[in-house]
Amino acid sequence: MKLPLSWLSDYTDMTGITPKEYDAKLTMSGSKVEEVYYLGAEIENVVTGKILSVVDHPDSDHLKICQLDVGKEEPVQIVTGAPNVTPASVGEICPVCLHKSTLPGGVKITKGKLRGVPSNGMMCSFQELGLSHGCVPYACENGILFLPAGTPVGEDIKKVLGLDDWVSDFEITSNRPDCLSVIGLARETAATFDRPFSVKTPEVKGVGGDINEYMSVEVKDTDLCPRYTARIVKNIKIEPSPAWMRERLHACGVRPINNIVDITNYVMLEYGQPMHAFDYKCLSDGRIVVRRARNGESIQTLDGVDHDLSDKMLAICDNDKPVAVAGVMGGANSEIMDDTKTVVFESANFHGATVRITAKALGMRTEASGRFEKGLDPRMTLDAVNRACELVEMLGAGEVIDGIIDVDNSDPNHKRLPFEPDKMNALLGLELSTEEQVKLLEKLDFKIENGEVVEAKTVIYGAGAKHRPLGLPEEADYAGKGISYCAICDGAFYKGKTAVVVGGGDTALDDALYLSDICTRVYLVHRRDEFRGSARTLQKIREKENITVITNAVITVVSGEKKVEEVTLNNGTKLKTDGVFVAVGMIPHTEHLKDFLELDTQGYVVADETGKTSQDGFFVAGDVRTKHLRQVITAVADGANAAVSASEYIRQL
16 A cells, blocks of 8 residues: 555644654554555656747757756756647746756756757657656646646656655555555545644535436345445546645555545545546446356456456346456446446445456455455445545535435445453553553544443542653653663663753752663753752762753754664764663653543642552542652552552442
């Protein structure tokens, strides 16, 4: 699954996320990225130019000498033999390879002479830029690519043609069909980077009428087709899709064809729901019959190949004949043509195993079959067909007739799985709280339902706290590779090395002092000019010759090839270091308690040594409560105190 990163911005915030960071984090989250590449990586020093003049070459009957405005002080002279460059081409705008430019395939362009006349570059065809005709339908097949009127002069051609984008190529496993879509990967992206995620419900205006007056749908084999949804669009105008749609399809490896076919492919990529468009006039009596094919039936598919069908295959038929192989490919007998005026949009759900068997038997695995065979959600069919109609109206490609035919024999109930936090932690090798697991699952659009009601006379809450990060984009990449949040835990790994401690409280001061006995050099970096920690400890630090105190500074960049090697401060100072120990506080897991219990300014539950809180019967223990020292031994003591307090509370009821 190829995905231009810019498309994700329709559904989540991609601000500040670099392609390298995206690659690393999505792969670690379970969505393996094969590679991230720049679409225009092979194109350099190619700009738009306006033809100012065209004259015949004095020593050639086919070469032309052209002067072009490329946004510089002086025009550029180029000699070309392109048949579509004539004196009538003056004013046209085209791609221009300047001196020392490169094109796809490693082609290098330099200035030279043609028949004795200097030529300072080359004008390009769309083929030389690595494009198909579908990407630039206005282009001449055998000649220079003339760009639309009004194209700015002197612009990088990559920006003009939508090649200024990064593409992630995902390896999607068979158990994640939801990720075979832009929306699915946007959901994963939002959850991974903790960004908002939203999908708007498609809105279709319609022009009146009643779809039932035009067509009918009968599903005879509901076990192989749980849901079949259809809409009709009339007064179709077949034309090329707009540039933004063509560019997105091209980036995903899909060849643009025309606006109607492109819409079906666009929706498939966006929603993960394959679609098909039938020419309405080719459907006998306006009927769609979904049934098993009959032995001896045949169909010519859109690729021009004839196929014999069997009763193990599902076919989309009209009154007389098959018009599509369900979930695989449409038939040539109902193909969208230049004279098509009315279109039937199909958005259906087919049995995955049957589609896989059919595709294999016919030797024609397609983008659609690859999705169906993994098992899709029947609920997607309605949004997908409405999205297609919404795009039709957006592009002015036709008029949507009111009404939807929706033959739905799918299970209306959501799949329910037991929520077992301990089991999930054991499987993943993690120690996530129930609250953290719920939060992560909800980010992925899971709904957590707990039908079990547990009545209790008292509660002991010990969800703990997590280390506060620095908030740097690269922080997660270096976690365990030079960034640590516990000097006592990891300090021994830095014996004889250099370390940076960040923070101004007691923990940071203690960490710096501790590390000074292990490391050759310790930098203590604090964002203020005064420390909150113990004055006595600070005095000991200042007496240490191998501790350098830096105030009014914060780390802005952590860098290194495979591990931490250097940090950059906001004042421009660069510190060579082997490790960064972050001691800027903790974040207690109390967000859901803020309207129930009294919390201090840092979010900790206000409680005494007994664990008693502002709510009778509710006790806390461990790092989640207000206290001076947060370590395992104090947490254990808190647990014992809270248990005794809870027992006493129950006895007094």
